[in-house]
Amino acid sequence: MGFKITKNNKTRYESIDWNNLRFGVYFSDHIFISKYKDGKWDGGEIIPYGEMPMEPGLCTLHYGQTIFEGLKAFRRVDGNGANLFRADKNAQRLNRSASLVCIPEYDVPTLLDGMKELVKLDNKFIPKQKGQSLYLRPVVFGSGNFLGVTASQEYMLIVMTSPVASYYAAGLNPVKIMVSDDHVRAVKGGLGAAKTAANYAASLYAGMDAHKKGFSQVLWLDGVNRKDIDEVGAMNIMFLIDGELITPSLDKGTVLAGVTRDTVLTLAREWGMKVTERNISIDEVMDAYKAGKLQEAFGTGTAAVISPVGQLTYKGTDMIINDMKIGPVSQKFYDTITGIQYGEIEDKHNWNIHVTF
Ligand SMILES: Cc1ncc(COP(=O)(O)O)c(C=O)c1O
Known part of the structure; x- marks a missing residue:
């Protein structure tokens, strides 16, 4: 200092x-x-x-x-x-x-x-x-x-x-998300993994369009086939499908390596959950939804910590997740992470840098 x-x-x-x-x-x-x-x-x-x-x-x-x-x-x-x-x-x-x-x-x-x-x-x-x-x-x-x-x-x-x-004035409110297949925010070989202005400029038009249509955020698909899921708004995305927590892997270079993403994955593994970082397409999510296996979906990020997805709309199909209610897994992540942040829950990983004054 x-x-x-x-x-x-x-x-x-x-x-x-x-x-x-x-x-x-x-x-x-x-x-x-x-x-x-x-x-x-x-x-x-x-x-x-x-x-x-x-x-x-x-x-x-x-x-x-x-x-x-x-x-x-x-x-x-x-x-x-x-x-x-x-x-x-x-x-x-x-x-x-x-x-x-x-x-x-x-x-x-x-x-x-x-x-x-x-x-x-x-x-x-x-x-x-x-x-x-x-x-x-x-x-x-x-x-x-x-x-x-x-x-x-x-x-x-x-x-x-x-x-x-x-972020939440009255409890964790599940949000309505529009899957964007017109606009993309990042492509392989581009800047998607960087927290740089261009990515946010690239997200504005689709975000505005989604708002106009009554959605709060956009779910971004990959820039080439517009099938594989990248992120949601300015958050990473996680799906709980048939007891397995799935999130897009970072190796494509189109996704920001979220700190909250890492926090959630670390806790989930510690809790003995089945956790997979891999490619996941919107078709797979639709199939899981139709089979009744899509239990929860949520965004992770510094601003909201956990942002439950209550509705995902793709090509005119509305997927209503967990009856538009916050799921138990999303709630547990939110409570645990905020508990650690405010010093109410033991910080086993030394995630907090303690500043005294
Ligand atoms: C594009 C994007 N993805 C994901 C995240 C989530 O990252 P973090 O958990 O570090 O806030 C953010 C926010 O920082 C972001 O801007």
Whole structure:
């Protein structure tokens, strides 16, 4: 640690509507910032959150050489500081995304120290209510000013934090999902495994279309045959079919390696469940549904933890899963993971990074 800290002389705390936090609307007082120049990253420092000067030639605006992460700090229920959940996994994934878009890697221990220091400094922004949390958003982008299509020589890493509401205002609500066979978000050999802006830009149109039709998210199929399942919205997807937990494997490079996905798979194996990471097609899911074997389906991600799928619609067929109700397996994952995050359940895997203040 030991970063230079320049404090904000006017807190943003009072401008926050704590009764209506929503997601990513409010920002805390400080950011961690680090710059890359002449072939190396500086050591990083903490400065006030605020406007940044920018030139119209900023390369990232034109070609999207940018990556990001999303993770959370939870105020412990025993009042003893906060838990930064699996931040090491996010830091490692940031570097995997970096390599796919030619961004220089960042030192993992420095990033972890920067995030810990930030959470400590802005700890009053960690919401007190269970379900709410402080979201951390690291972002790295080319900061050079030029118009040639080439990797930048200069970069900036910024970590901002944002107090966010519970994803579920009233219990875990199963959602309606539209299987997209018109639009795809990623193809083999592309950027699907990276948390980079292009994938999210690619998802907007289909997402908007799904909303218009009354669905909350899109289920993405593979970009070539539009048969194999990739992800759901900005989450990984899991199916419980005939007692077996099945999720698309990561080897195709079209799926983001979710931290929550890994958490769920680790717990499921520990609980003795049959767990399989493999290719699974939408036809297989339809067949399982028709045979009465599709017990549960749910998305996994930092934002919602577990997002049960109540309805999956494909080519005009509505598959209603578990009577549109949350299933016992989804509920158990949700309760266990949130229990660990808030320090109510023993953290056997050392997933939490304890920040005291
Ligand atoms: C495309 C995509 N897939 C999956 C996930 C879930 O990943 P995680 O569990 O690490 O939040 C996310 C969210 O980060 C995402 O953006």
